């Protein structure tokens with residue numbers, strides 16, 4: 001994997017959710033690897049700042065305000081990218097939001113927003129870019145940010161967790177479609193573990209005691225145990241370039257989650273949290 005980043009040098013990267021956290025880190029790392037970087041995010045001030053930071057270090061970055069929940073916005077992003085820079089070597093469908101609340105209490109509009117960003121944002125990102133990446137006939141990479149949560153279950157984060165399970169399954173099928181058609185587009189599923197970002201602070205959902213308690217526990221956990229977005233990106237990008245399908249930030253934790261999930265399914269055991277997580281969230285039922 002040592003020199004895998006050399007494969008990215010001189011290419012164009014498109015990163016959604018590039019204004020903060022993991023996406024911001026990926027944008028910096030891609031620019032440092034010699035890529036022109038298109039920064040797509042709903043937050044204009046954030047991508048303008050990231051673009052200025054990249055420009056200051058001699059890189060090239062194009063901020064494009066994009067709401068990934070809108071398929072037409074993703075088509076416009078693709079048009080802008082191909083018109084400005086030509087073919088795309090790396091697409092990272094990374095934008096995602098956290099939503100907290102009990103499933104039956106989350107309003108329909110919030111459910112739809114979550115699924116539209118976390119699931120449809122990825123699906124329509126691929127629809128917008130893949131045909132032109134395929135037509136270019138060159139090796140290229142599509143990476144979708146799921147989560148280590150795609151290998152687990154978590155109450156109160158139900159809408160988020162199911163969206164990440166969907167992205168993992170989607171990415172596996174997309175990988176096989178590329179194989180089936182013998183196309184040189186490599187697909188990766190990114191499964192970050194804890195990364196200290198704004199994701200829980202910005203979370204959508206209900207604002208009842210259960211959600212608020214869960215949010216606080218998770219914010220504290222990320223602050224105490226999370227790596228930075230830049231650290232995560234330094235681990236993620238070489239794995240994508242090395243054509244890994246499973247891309248982790250915390251390899252041991254990923255293996256443990258996968259083994260636990262496999263055991264749970266093989267034994268058809270009842271849904272349950274690991275004791276250490278139950279210890280953290282145990283109070284939640286009393287609220």
Ligand SMILES: NC(=O)c1ccc[n+]([C@@H]2O[C@H](COP(=O)([O-])OP(=O)(O)OC[C@H]3O[C@@H](n4cnc5c(N)ncnc54)[C@H](O)[C@@H]3O)[C@@H](O)[C@H]2O)c1
Pocket residue numbers: 016017018019020021022023040041042043046066067068069094095096097117145146147148149191192193194195196197198199202222226229
């Ligand atoms: N932080 C973690 O511990 C962690 C763990 C596993 C997976 N992830 C995943 O990593 C990805 C990035 O998360 P992060 O932790 O860096 O979060 P973050 O909140 O720091 O960054 C997310 C970015 O996405 C942008 N965004 C939100 N809605 C958007 C929309 N509709 N269109 C375009 N951009 C939008 C936000 O403005 C923000 O800049 C997400 O898919 C998240 O689910 C994060």
